[in-house]
Amino acid sequence: MRLTWAQPEDLLAHELVQSATEGKDVAGVVERWTAAGGEVVPAVSGAGPVPAPPALRALARELLDELDALPAAPAPHEPDGWEQIVALLPAPPVLATVPDDELARRVHGAWSGRAAGCLLGKPVEKIPRAGIEEILRATGRWPLTTWFTAVGLPEDVAARWPWNRRSAPTSLEENIDGMPEDDDLNYPILALALLEKHGPGFTTDDVAQLWLDNLPAGRVFTAERAAYRNILDARPVPETATHQNPFREWIGALIRTDVLGWVAPGDVRTAARLAWTDARLSHTRNGGYGAMWAAALASASMVCATVDEVLDAAQTVLPPDSRIAHAVRLGREAAAQGGDVSAGLDRIHAAYGDLHWVHVLNNAAVIAYALAKGAGDFGASVSIAVTAGWDTDSAAATVGGVVGALRGTDGIGQAWTGPVDGRIATSLPGGEQRIDDLVARTLALRLTAPAVAEPFARADA
Known part of the structure; x- marks a missing residue:
C-alpha cells in the first residue's frame, strides 16, 4: 500500500x-x-x-x-509558547468597528471569496508556475482572468502538465457545479463546530477530539496526517506536532483558521491566540505563526477599509524576526516596487524556490504579494495567487477570503460567485452546506467586540 x-x-x-x-x-x-x-x-x-x-x-x-x-539550535526569535510569542509582539492595533449589517455583508463575502479562490486554484494544484502559464496560453486564457478549461488544450500540453486528478472533474469551467469538497473549506466548517461546542475557551485537545469525531483520516494531509497518526498513538500535545512530523512548518495550519478571525472582528490578537491553540496540534514555529497570521488577516478584513490596512494589522501578530515575517515583508515589498506581476513573482521564487510547494514561507509570501498587488480587486488578487504556483488552491482561498470580505459577495462579481452557487460540498458530517447558513452560524459566534476609540492608523502613515 x-x-x-x-x-x-x-x-x-x-x-x-x-x-x-x-x-x-x-x-x-x-x-x-x-x-x-x-x-x-x-x-x-x-x-x-x-x-x-x-x-x-x-x-x-x-x-x-x-x-x-537531536537538539535544535536555540531560536529565541521563534518561540512556540504563547507567552513567549506575545513578549516579542508590538502592541495590537486598535481597529474600528462596523455596524452589524456591514459585518454580515463582510462575512458573506469572506465565505464566498474563500470558496471561489480555492475553486480557481484546484485544478492546477501541484503544477509549477511555468506549467500553469503554458496551460493558460494554450487555451487562450493568459493572463488568467477566469476559470481554467480543458477545452482546446493540446494533447501534448495536457500530457506535460496533467490536471490535479481529484479536482479536474469538479473544478474546470465546464464541470463546476457548486464548490466541491476541499480541505480548505472542510477546516473552516469544522472550526464553526469547534466554537459551537466549546466556545472561545477551546483547548488543543478539543481540536484533536473534534478531528477524531468528524474528520476522515483520508482527508487530512502533510502535518495534519502526521498529527492524526500521533493522536491515535495517544501522544500528548504538543508531541502530536513534533513526533515524526517533518511538515510542522508547512501551510496546513494556515488554512484552518479564517473562521477564528471572522468571529473576532478587529481583534487580531484574540484571533491569533485562538489560531495558535488550534495550530499547535500539528505545527511548530512558523507553521503556527502562519495560522496566527491568517486568522489576523481574517479578523482585520472584517473591519478595515483597504487591503493595506488589513496587512498592516495582521503583521502585528508575527514575531518580527521570524522567517515568516520576513516572507510577508518580501511579498509586500515586491508589490510596492511596481513592475508587472511576473517580475514580482520572479523575486519571490528566487527567494523561496527551494522550498516544497506546500511550505508556509513561500505561500505566505505569495499571499502577501497577491493581496498587495491585487489592491482589492478580487479577480486580479486570486489570479495572482494561482499563477504563482505552489499551493494554488490554499493561497487563493486565503486571498479570496480577505478580498471577499472587503468587497462583499456582490463586489466579488457574479462571474466568480455564480458557479459556486452558494453551495459548499464537504466530507464532514452533514454533507453539503449553504453559504447563507454558514454565515448565520459565523455571526452567531461573534465574540464580544473590543473597546474601540478610533480607526486603525497605518503603520507607515
Whole structure:
C-alpha cells in the first residue's frame, strides 16, 4: 500500500530538510541512510516514493526517532509558547468597528471569496508556475482572468502538465457545479463546530477530539496526517506536532483558521491566540505563526477599509524576526516596487524556490504579494495567487477570503460567485452546506467586540 505523507522512508527525506533548517546536525543520519540505499531528496509531487523494503523502512523509523531526539539550535526569535510569542509582539492595533449589517455583508463575502479562490486554484494544484502559464496560453486564457478549461488544450500540453486528478472533474469551467469538497473549506466548517461546542475557551485537545469525531483520516494531509497518526498513538500535545512530523512548518495550519478571525472582528490578537491553540496540534514555529497570521488577516478584513490596512494589522501578530515575517515583508515589498506581476513573482521564487510547494514561507509570501498587488480587486488578487504556483488552491482561498470580505459577495462579481452557487460540498458530517447558513452560524459566534476609540492608523502613515 502506498500512503502519501505517511511512509517512513518519505518522511525521513523531508525530516532531513526540516531538521537541518532547525540547526540540527544531520550528517550522521544522512551517512547511515544513504549507505543503506535510502533517498535523501524529498518527493516534490506529494506522491511519495515506492514503498521501501521492510529493512529499509525499519531503518527509516529508527532514524526518524534519532532526528526527533537531536537538539535544535536555540531560536529565541521563534518561540512556540504563547507567552513567549506575545513578549516579542508590538502592541495590537486598535481597529474600528462596523455596524452589524456591514459585518454580515463582510462575512458573506469572506465565505464566498474563500470558496471561489480555492475553486480557481484546484485544478492546477501541484503544477509549477511555468506549467500553469503554458496551460493558460494554450487555451487562450493568459493572463488568467477566469476559470481554467480543458477545452482546446493540446494533447501534448495536457500530457506535460496533467490536471490535479481529484479536482479536474469538479473544478474546470465546464464541470463546476457548486464548490466541491476541499480541505480548505472542510477546516473552516469544522472550526464553526469547534466554537459551537466549546466556545472561545477551546483547548488543543478539543481540536484533536473534534478531528477524531468528524474528520476522515483520508482527508487530512502533510502535518495534519502526521498529527492524526500521533493522536491515535495517544501522544500528548504538543508531541502530536513534533513526533515524526517533518511538515510542522508547512501551510496546513494556515488554512484552518479564517473562521477564528471572522468571529473576532478587529481583534487580531484574540484571533491569533485562538489560531495558535488550534495550530499547535500539528505545527511548530512558523507553521503556527502562519495560522496566527491568517486568522489576523481574517479578523482585520472584517473591519478595515483597504487591503493595506488589513496587512498592516495582521503583521502585528508575527514575531518580527521570524522567517515568516520576513516572507510577508518580501511579498509586500515586491508589490510596492511596481513592475508587472511576473517580475514580482520572479523575486519571490528566487527567494523561496527551494522550498516544497506546500511550505508556509513561500505561500505566505505569495499571499502577501497577491493581496498587495491585487489592491482589492478580487479577480486580479486570486489570479495572482494561482499563477504563482505552489499551493494554488490554499493561497487563493486565503486571498479570496480577505478580498471577499472587503468587497462583499456582490463586489466579488457574479462571474466568480455564480458557479459556486452558494453551495459548499464537504466530507464532514452533514454533507453539503449553504453559504447563507454558514454565515448565520459565523455571526452567531461573534465574540464580544473590543473597546474601540478610533480607526486603525497605518503603520507607515
